[in-house]
Amino acid sequence: MRYHIGDLDEQRLLDLYTGMLKPRMIEEKMLILLRQGKISKWFSGIGQEAISVGVTQALKESEYILPMHRNLGVFTSRNIPLHRLFAQWQGKQSGFTQGRDRSFHFGTQEYKIVGMISHLGPQLGVADGIALADMLRRKKKVTAVFTGEGATSEGDFHEALNVASVWNLPVLFCIENNGYGLSTPTNEQYNCENLADRAKGYGMESRIIDGNNILEVYAKVDELCKAIRRRPRPVLVEFKTFRMRGHEEASGTKYVPEKLMKEWAKKDPIANYEDFLLEEGVLTPEKIEQLKADISEEINENLDKAFEESPVSFDEIKELNDVYQSFQYQEVKPNSETKNIRFVDAISEGLEQSMYRHNELIIMGQDIADYGGVFKITEGFVPKFGKSRVRNTPICESGIVSAAMGLSINGMKAVVEMQFADFVSSGFNPIVNYLAKVHYRWSEKADVVVRMPCGGGVGAGPFHSQTNEAWFTKTPGLRVVYPSSPYDAKGLLNTAINDPNPVLFFEHKGLYRSVYGDVPTDYYTLPFGKANVVKEGKSISIVTYGAGVHWALETLQKHPEIDADFIDLRTLQPLDIEAVFASVKKTGKLIILQEDTLFGGIASDISAMVMEECFQYLDAPVKRVGSLETPIPFAKALEENYLPKKRFEQVLLDLYTY
Numbered sequence: 001m002r003y004h005i006g007d008l009d010e011q012r013l014l015d016l017y018t019g020m021l022k023p024r025m026i027e028e029k030m031l032i033l034l035r036q037g038k039i040s041k042w043f044s045g046i047g048q049e050a051i052s053v054g055v056t057q058a059l060k061e062s063e064y065i066l067p068m069h070r071n072l073g074v075f076t077s078r079n080i081p082l083h084r085l086f087a088q089w090q091g092k093q094s095g096f097t098q099g100r101d102r103s104f105h106f107g108t109q110e111y112k113i114v115g116m117i118s119h120l121g122p123q124l125g126v127a128d129g130i131a132l133a134d135m136l137r138r139k140k141k142v143t144a145v146f147t148g149e150g151a152t153s154e155g156d157f158h159e160a161l162n163v164a165s166v167w168n169l170p171v172l173f174c175i176e177n178n179g180y181g182l183s184t185p186t187n188e189q190y191n192c193e194n195l196a197d198r199a200k201g202y203g204m205e206s207r208i209i210d211g212n213n214i215l216e217v218y219a220k221v222d223e224l225c226k227a228i229r230r231r232p233r234p235v236l237v238e239f240k241t242f243r244m245r246g247h248e249e250a251s252g253t254k255y256v257p258e259k260l261m262k263e264w265a266k267k268d269p270i271a272n273y274e275d276f277l278l279e280e281g282v283l284t285p286e287k288i289e290q291l292k293a294d295i296s297e298e299i300n301e302n303l304d305k306a307f308e309e310s311p312v313s314f315d316e317i318k319e320l321n322d323v324y325q326s327f328q329y330q331e332v333k334p335n336s337e338t339k340n341i342r343f344v345d346a347i348s349e350g351l352e353q354s355m356y357r358h359n360e361l362i363i364m365g366q367d368i369a370d371y372g373g374v375f376k377i378t379e380g381f382v383p384k385f386g387k388s389r390v391r392n393t394p395i396c397e398s399g400i401v402s403a404a405m406g407l408s409i410n411g412m413k414a415v416v417e418m419q420f421a422d423f424v425s426s427g428f429n430p431i432v433n434y435l436a437k438v439h440y441r442w443s444e445k446a447d448v449v450v451r452m453p454c455g456g457g458v459g460a461g462p463f464h465s466q467t468n469e470a471w472f473t474k475t476p477g478l479r480v481v482y483p484s485s486p487y488d489a490k491g492l493l494n495t496a497i498n499d500p501n502p503v504l505f506f507e508h509k510g511l512y513r514s515v516y517g518d519v520p521t522d523y524y525t526l527p528f529g530k531a532n533v534v535k536e537g538k539s540i541s542i543v544t545y546g547a548g549v550h551w552a553l554e555t556l557q558k559h560p561e562i563d564a565d566f567i568d569l570r571t572l573q574p575l576d577i578e579a580v581f582a583s584v585k586k587t588g589k590l591i592i593l594q595e596d597t598l599f600g601g602i603a604s605d606i607s608a609m610v611m612e613e614c615f616q617y618l619d620a621p622v623k624r625v626g627s628l629e630t631p632i633p634f635a636k637a638l639e640e641n642y643l644p645k646k647r648f649e650q651v652l653l654d655l656y657t658y
């Protein structure tokens with residue numbers, strides 16, 4: 001291996017050496033503990049230390065770095081106290097996730113490290129968002145993110161690089177090409193010579209760096225970082241290296257040819273560099289012994305500390321409370337002047353007034369800038385807020401939701417417009433796995449609202465009509481809001497944007513231009529978790545939300561004899577179940593109407609809760625009415641019979657006369 005010192009001073013040469021030695025020695029210790037059954041799982045980075053250490057040392061401490069499962073050297077280079085790392089791996093309280101997530105699955109704002117989720121790819125889009133925030137604030141900073149060569153096959157890789165290039169974001173994308181995925185060799189993973197060559201297709205620069213040569217890694221990355229700080233832009237770096245141990249310790253390396261192992265063992269980044277420093281007289285055998293003794297002592301002391309700590313204890317209240325970031329709802333009362341406007345206008349008005357209120361609120365979505373979005377909600381926003389805050393995106397829902405997460409990590413707020421709620425399936429992974437779980441895992445907020453134009457009755461067929469709130473009400477960590485009136489839509493959207501938790505904000509497009517209401521002209525908020533009693537009555541409770549509210553009202557107009565107590569839920573998570581219980585206790589009969597197909601929807605849970613809590617008050621079985629258990633058909637005659645509106649009338653009459 002050839003080393004070039006260039007203009008590096010002796011201190012840096014030594015820092016790079018000790019920087020690599022520490023993770024190596026920690027790993028060697030961990031392998032022993034693993035064999036003793038004292039830690040659960042280990043993803044080895046032995047042989048790859050030069051990459052983590054070289055990149056981290058080239059960054060400034062104030063710059064974010066997003067490591068993967070083999071990047072112990074990132075954590076040690078940021079000088080995290082080792083006992084906290086050990087406690088994290090043992091699932092203890094003083095770790096970074098309080099026993100809630102394992103190994104390297106955590107982040108820490110204190111050390112500007114944003115850890116991975118198991119799904120690998122979303123990490124890259126999160127880096128885009130972090131870098132976007134820096135760019136918008138005109139901070140000359142680099143964000144560095146890691147991926148293995150295996151994860152470059154994920155769509156997230158493509159999405160993140162494309163977005164970074166289109167937006168010219170200062171992201172250093174670091175591919176650690178270590179020859180194998182879990183067991184899959186590179187020739188079964190991709191079919192090009194170098195992954196770095198892909199950069200050309202994205203319109204960005206790239207470099208190939210010998211990942212086992214610490215001086216090459218440090219010097220080239222340092223130079224790149226300086227260049228990116230001067231002129232923000234993304235750069236793709238492929239580090240050539242090799243994985244010397246199994247994917248994780250239990251899985252072994254039987255599938256790796258012996259010859260390759262031997263070849264790469266000769267390229268060990270620490271042994272080679274140590275020889276070089278000895279030759280150069282920067283190190284002496286005594287100095288090495290001393291350094292090793294110091295690190296060993298640090299490891300042992302910190303291990304003792306972690307072992308002394310008792311295992312985490314279970315506290316149900318704390319577990320439940322930590323799913324969401326605490327949020328003090330600030331009521332802003334509506335002004336008295338109102339205008340009669342459409343549902344769609346109320347959403348637009350709320351969004352616009354929130355943009356004025358929050359200088360660091362960014363809206364992202366397809367065709368939302370000059371075009372104003374397919375539903376024209378953001379029409380006229382660009383002249384007011386500029387294209388940097390009202391951002392057209394490429395078609396890449398997963399990448400953009402991940403970028404929204406990154407904006408939030410870097411202190412901004414994001415609203416993402418799904419062009420249609422149906423397309424959220426392409427951004428599902430980061431929503432349910434990243435945004436929803438991040439606060440519970442490492443106390444980080446996901447200050448993101450995803451706007452969801454949804455719903456049927458518009459003859460748009462299976463992919464432009466779904467109301468998919470049940471995909472999200474199932475997932476702890478998300479808030480789900482579903483207004484039915486212009487007044488509620490505006491006030492609830494404003495609250496959604498204030499709330500630092502991830503909110504899925506459903507907007508029924510059938511209501512956009514058909515429903516009018518008197519809406520206060522100024523900014524105001526409405527609380528989550530508070531149902532609206534549309535109408536009070538004594539004989540039967542009707543519970544619904546969204547378009548269901550209008551369908552039920554129409555039905556009641558046809559049957560004025562039905563003295564219904566009528567509840568519009570408005571938010572599904574949090575759910576105002578107390579309002580439902582109070583109503584059922586009054587009427588003894590409950591019908592729940594939802595637009596979604598019946599099985600597994602919110603109506604089923606409400607029904608179960610009423611059965612459990614109000615059984616003695618019920619005079620009839622709880623009835624649920626929902627759509628037919630099919631995809632949503634396009635033709636009018638089919639869609640009309642798919643939707644529950646018609647069936648609702650009969651079930652309501654049956655229950656009323658039960």
Ligand SMILES: Cc1ncc(C[n+]2csc(CCOP(=O)(O)OP(=O)(O)O)c2C)c(N)n1
Pocket residue numbers: 070118119120147148149150151152176178180181182243247
């Ligand atoms: C979406 C997803 N699919 C599969 C896996 C299982 N898995 C975890 S790591 C891994 C291999 C990753 O390979 P690479 O990206 O090259 O990183 P390396 O482990 O080699 O550092 C696989 C298949 C996963 N975690 N997430």
